[in-house]
Amino acid sequence: MKKKMLTGFRPTGRLHLGHLHGNIGNMINYQEEYENFFFLVDWHALSTEYQNPKKIKSNLIDCVIDLISLGIDPELTYIYRQSDIPEISELTLYFSMITPISWLERCPTYKEQLKELKAKDLSTLGFLAYPVLMASDILIVNADIIPVGEDQLPHLEITREIARRFNNLYGKFFTEPKEMLSNATRVPGIDGRKMSKSYNNAIFLSDGFDVIKKKVRKMITDPQRIHPTDPGHPDICNVFNFYQLYLKKRINKIEERCRAGEIGCTLCKDELADIIYNYLEKFRSRRKELEGNVDYIYKILEDGKNSVREISTKTISAVRKKMGIS
Numbered sequence: 001m002k003k004k005m006l007t008g009f010r011p012t013g014r015l016h017l018g019h020l021h022g023n024i025g026n027m028i029n030y031q032e033e034y035e036n037f038f039f040l041v042d043w044h045a046l047s048t049e050y051q052n053p054k055k056i057k058s059n060l061i062d063c064v065i066d067l068i069s070l071g072i073d074p075e076l077t078y079i080y081r082q083s084d085i086p087e088i089s090e091l092t093l094y095f096s097m098i099t100p101i102s103w104l105e106r107c108p109t110y111k112e113q114l115k116e117l118k119a120k121d122l123s124t125l126g127f128l129a130y131p132v133l134m135a136s137d138i139l140i141v142n143a144d145i146i147p148v149g150e151d152q153l154p155h156l157e158i159t160r161e162i163a164r165r166f167n168n169l170y171g172k173f174f175t176e177p178k179e180m181l182s183n184a185t186r187v188p189g190i191d192g193r194k195m196s197k198s199y200n201n202a203i204f205l206s207d208g209f210d211v212i213k214k215k216v217r218k219m220i221t222d223p224q225r226i227h228p229t230d231p232g233h234p235d236i237c238n239v240f241n242f243y244q245l246y247l248k249k250r251i252n253k254i255e256e257r258c259r260a261g262e263i264g265c266t267l268c269k270d271e272l273a274d275i276i277y278n279y280l281e282k283f284r285s286r287r288k289e290l291e292g293n294v295d296y297i298y299k300i301l302e303d304g305k306n307s308v309r310e311i312s313t314k315t316i317s318a319v320r321k322k323m324g325i326s
């Protein structure tokens, strides 16, 4: 039997390069090897977008189109919506009974997001309990492998702790999932922080060439380089970080010409913008085809729901029995 790989995606806006080179890339690379679960986390999206929830639904369809355009194959992957699986919310309720509040309060992502997203009121139970909902997403299908970025590791650790606690209290049932880190564990945004729509530093997959070029031009390079012929230090340059994502074989050449002062930063950035735009060509043409076939997208979500509920209803019935409430 194949192991189960699962990843969730927040339908809060357009996809960007951070998504592509993070967990989505891993799902695409390994989709033949595992039984795959890819779901749109609309409940998670509510935890930060509860004041403006209308966009979540339309974003959701756009996201599915993006994912399939990128190469997620619906024949190999269950694609579904979190809110179509009611057993996830029931499992969250049971897990919330056994999860100490201190596990959630100490989570570094929680503290970081409270600080970074100051414009939103996130002092809610739903936002604090985000990792409990995530644990339910994963454990409802007993997933083995979770593609994550480094920043998500503390959440996954809480999932393992919840699984362990449940198993200790009621008898072994849940698998403790393992992380699969992407090669690009932390894709930087144009300002060097983690790429995120919320930080306004993302290059979106749908950006046109001029927009990509403008964004790349804003990237921070080696601050010691004044003239194009000054020797550069690619190791401290954000542009070079991006080159490493796209050029495997030619990367030494890029490094050499930078260190030797053979190219100016503006030209180096413009070449990178070309590379990024061309890399996304196949995605753009596939997306155009799918935009005209929204019924197909709804059918994929319906099929995904039906397949996953076959598993989730069995899980929840076993959990009820173990917790003595059936």
Ligand code: SF4
Pocket: 221, 222, 225, 232, 233, 234, 237, 238, 239, 240, 258, 259, 263, 264, 265, 266, 268, 269
């Ligand atoms: Fe960065 Fe390119 Fe400038 Fe070197 S030449 S510092 S790699 S932008």
